[in-house]
Amino acid sequence: MDTLQFWLNDRRIEVTGVNGTTTLLRYLRDHLAATGTKEGCAEGDCGACTVALLEERPGETPTYRAVNSCLLFLPMLQGKRVYTVEGLRDRSRSPDDPEGYHPAQLAMVETRGSQCGYCTPGIVMSLFEATYRDDMGADWQVDDQLCGNLCRCTGYKPIREAGEKVAGLRPDDLFKATMEQYRARDAAVDITARDGLDGMQRYIQPTSFEALWQARAENPGAVLVAGGTDLGLRVTKFREHFPVVIGLEGLAELREIERSPMGWQIGAGVSLTRVMEVVGEELPALHKMLRWFGSRQVRSRATLGGNLVNASPIGDMPPVLAALGAEIELRGSNGTRHVDIEDFFTGYRKTCLEGDEIVAVVHIPNVPRNAFCASYKVSKRRELDISAVAAGMYVELDDAGVVRHIRLAYGGMSAVAASRARRTEAALLGHSWTRENIEAAMPMVDADFLPIADHRASARYRSTVARNLLLGFWLESHRRDRDAFDAHPVGTVRPGGVA
Numbered sequence: 001m002d003t004l005q006f007w008l009n010d011r012r013i014e015v016t017g018v019n020g021t022t023t024l025l026r027y028l029r030d031h032l033a034a035t036g037t038k039e040g041c042a043e044g045d046c047g048a049c050t051v052a053l054l055e056e057r058p059g060e061t062p063t064y065r066a067v068n069s070c071l072l073f074l075p076m077l078q079g080k081r082v083y084t085v086e087g088l089r090d091r092s093r094s095p096d097d098p099e100g101y102h103p104a105q106l107a108m109v110e111t112r113g114s115q116c117g118y119c120t121p122g123i124v125m126s127l128f129e130a131t132y133r134d135d136m137g138a139d140w141q142v143d144d145q146l147c148g149n150l151c152r153c154t155g156y157k158p159i160r161e162a163g164e165k166v167a168g169l170r171p172d173d174l175f176k177a178t179m180e181q182y183r184a185r186d187a188a189v190d191i192t193a194r195d196g197l198d199g200m201q202r203y204i205q206p207t208s209f210e211a212l213w214q215a216r217a218e219n220p221g222a223v224l225v226a227g228g229t230d231l232g233l234r235v236t237k238f239r240e241h242f243p244v245v246i247g248l249e250g251l252a253e254l255r256e257i258e259r260s261p262m263g264w265q266i267g268a269g270v271s272l273t274r275v276m277e278v279v280g281e282e283l284p285a286l287h288k289m290l291r292w293f294g295s296r297q298v299r300s301r302a303t304l305g306g307n308l309v310n311a312s313p314i315g316d317m318p319p320v321l322a323a324l325g326a327e328i329e330l331r332g333s334n335g336t337r338h339v340d341i342e343d344f345f346t347g348y349r350k351t352c353l354e355g356d357e358i359v360a361v362v363h364i365p366n367v368p369r370n371a372f373c374a375s376y377k378v379s380k381r382r383e384l385d386i387s388a389v390a391a392g393m394y395v396e397l398d399d400a401g402v403v404r405h406i407r408l409a410y411g412g413m414s415a416v417a418a419s420r421a422r423r424t425e426a427a428l429l430g431h432s433w434t435r436e437n438i439e440a441a442m443p444m445v446d447a448d449f450l451p452i453a454d455h456r457a458s459a460r461y462r463s464t465v466a467r468n469l470l471l472g473f474w475l476e477s478h479r480r481d482r483d484a485f486d487a488h489p490v491g492t493v494r495p496g497g498v499a
């Protein structure tokens with residue numbers, strides 16, 4: 001289909017001819033004069049550009065997701081419904097309210113959550129998502145909902161209070177009715193436009209693997225995009241030009257999550273927010289890392305596939321996935337193959353992907369009852385920050401408390417994502433899981449890695465943290481009754497402290 005069609009505040013928008021990497025934010029402001037949505041950083045860090053997308057959740061009621069419009073390429077919206085702050089004050093939507101303001105807007109007025117007002121539309125859209133969420137039970141969730149929105153003048157207390165007022169309110173309004181009736185439409189699109197500076201630009205969004213292989217064969221230099229939270233920056237910040245972009249958004253199979261007796265199979269295109277919702281309770285180590293990953297808006301677009309293929313040595317998901325013993329399913333026109341997550345990374349920002357292969361599924365095996373897994377992220381800020389050091393750790397003991405399997409995977413300690421501390425592991429394997437043995441093994445971490453020094457941390461700091469995280473892991477594993485070692489350590493999912 002060469003026409004892009006989406007719904008903006010319930011109005012159908014048709015676009016013929018648009019650069020594939022035009023962001024929704026630019027389109028709203030430059031083409032539709034919808035300037036309620038603000039631009040702050042254009043890189044996902046401030047939340048001023050937050051809008052809400054209506055998203056399907058297989059087997060559950062669809063839901064609104066707050067996302068950063070500065071990182072969303074317009075053609076990704078094919079067939080979708082998007083809401084901006086202009087769409088909230090619609091009298092017909094709130095018949096009981098004479099002014100027609102949405103509860104999220106009213107809450108911000110009541111708590112005096114706005115001063116200069118620049119951040120306010122973005123905050124209101126984050127609160128709009130919170131209003132219709134059906135999982136707002138815990139205290140940390142309001143903070144988490146707002147962690148992608150910066151405000152430089154008001155102070156966060158009144159804004160948080162506004163969040164508490166509306167979280168999970170789910171009023172019986174037209175937004176709720178629209179949400180409940182929502183069915184996703186065909187996401188196929190193939191749209192081309194002239195880029196003022198660089199010539200033609202094409203965006204193709206196939207909806208089947210056959211169409212994907214064909215598009216890749218016809219466009220060998222094309223780049224893939226999933227959530228766009230990495231690729232988007234290459235456009236908005238580094239001004240890169242991509243003549244052909246192929247979107248993975250339309251491949252429904254990549255967005256499936258399944259539970260088998262062996263473990264979890266998570267489609268590479270599932271958003272990280274969805275991963276948290278579905279597998280978080282069973283895999284607290286994964287949930288905990290995701291809690292500190294970017295922001296709510298970033299996670300609602302970012303995917304596991306994108307994080308793995310990015311292969312950044314400071315990417316947060318590789319260490320915890322390596323600790324969990326994940327296997328990656330790759331799919332290409334020549335068939336499917338499975339690789340261990342550690343064999344997936346072959347060097348600095350390098351992976352073993354060949355030809356037209358993509359990452360299709362991440363397989364995570366069950367965590368046995370006599371095993372314990374945890375994750376750690378050490379960064380200057382708790383939220384919206386890059387790790388100085390990240391780690392995923394797994395230990396499995398026999399009945400005598402002797403280490404039967406151990407995986408200590410680190411990020412930020414070498415050029416390769418998810419590097420294993422092999423010497424330290426060897427020093428612990430076959431020995432009792434005691435503090436004495438841990439302390440004896442800790443210096444081995446220095447033999448495993450020669451970390452770099454950069455603006456995030458010195459090499460010495462990284463080494464010290466990496467050693468201490470091992471002790472922290474041992475302490476955490478003993479926080480509960482030793483004999484009850486299982487996959488649900490008390491307090492693993494919690495805000496605060498070393499994440």
Ligand SMILES: Cc1cc2nc3c(=O)[nH]c(=O)nc-3n(C[C@H](O)[C@H](O)[C@H](O)COP(=O)(O)OP(=O)(O)OC[C@H]3O[C@@H](n4cnc5c(N)ncnc54)[C@H](O)[C@@H]3O)c2cc1C
Pocket residue numbers: 043044045223224225226227228229230231232233248268269292293294295298301302303304305306307308309310314315316317357358359360384385386387
């Ligand atoms: C504000 C902000 C905060 C962030 N915070 C964090 C953080 O805390 N921790 C962290 O680790 N990262 C963070 N990131 C980086 C980014 O969000 C993640 O790497 C994310 O997982 C990328 O997923 P994506 O789907 O958006 O990738 P995209 O941008 O769509 O793609 C990234 C790369 O992967 C390729 N790709 C994507 N999916 C596939 C696939 N299935 N098969 C083959 N190739 C594929 C694309 O071609 C592209 O080269 C942050 C980014 C931003 C903007």
Ligand code: FES
Pocket residue numbers: 038039040041042043044045046047048049050068069070071
């Ligand atoms: S403009 Fe700052 S997050 Fe989009």
Ligand code: FES
Pocket residue numbers: 113114115116117118119120150151152153154
């Ligand atoms: S009210 Fe001024 S930035 Fe938030």
